[in-house]
Amino acid sequence: MATEANLLSTDSVLGGRLTLRQMVSGHRVGHDALLLAAFAPADRRVVVDFGTGVGSAGLAFLARVPDARATLVEIDPGLAALAGENAALNGFGARARVVTGDVASLARPSGPPLPELGAADLVLANPPFNADARHRTSPDAARARAHMADADLLADWTRAADRCLGAKGMICLIHRPEALGDILAVLSRGFGAVEILPVYPRAERPAVRLLVRAVKGRRTPPSILPGLVLSEADGTPTPQAEAVLRDGAALG
Secondary structure, eight states: OOOGGGOEEEEEEGGGTEEEEEESSSSOOOHHHHHHHHHSOTTOOEEEEETOTTTHHHHHHHHHOTTOEEEEEESSHHHHHHHHHHHHHTTOTTTEEEEESOGGGTTSTTSOSOSOTTOEEEEEEOOOOEETTTSOOOSSHHHHHHHEEOTTHHHHHHHHHHHHEEEEEEEEEEEOGGGHHHHHHHHTTTEEEEEEEEEEEETTSOOSEEEEEEEETOOOOOEEOOOEEEEOTTSOBOHHHHHHHTTOOOOO
16 A cells, blocks of 8 residues: 555656656755756766755756766665656656765775766765754654765765866855855865855845855865845745746856
């Protein structure tokens, strides 16, 4: 007998440009993955999506950049299987490969054969970012895995990105504003030219997310880009948010 825990929904995002099958309960695709994909420059062609879940960020990038290809990395076998289904569902089967494994093991001799050492020019990273000490863990195991992180995870993912990326490769990540100090610290070990784009729920509110991108091997100081405001005062999407989240426009 089917239960809510094993039911799937089929949902359209990006104004119908992308269709995703995902679990009805647990972690579901939201703005974060779509904003992350929009923040990645379209001149990148070989992409690795860390913590892909059902494939949302990596596949959203492929929908915008038709000659790119992606390796979708997910530690949860069930979500990894859905990522593969979603790649096929959207016609990206020849452009997307799914790897079931821990991001920290990538591009190591003991890790999976893909992605290869130094072969990528873009890493997308949507890491778990609710620190265990400050947030109560969700009783749903998949939701908890997607949202909780230990103190070393961000550094582990940055080191993995460094291994996966070739010279002048780029990492793009999304995180909470309170993690800015940690983000700059870990990126300083091998990355530079950091660009930070704050995301605001409304114009008068503090930022709720930071989009961050950095280039491997660069030493240029960080810069802060004009922010994205998601909603008008009445709750309707702003024109820029609508262009990014519905029309598939690039961001920053």
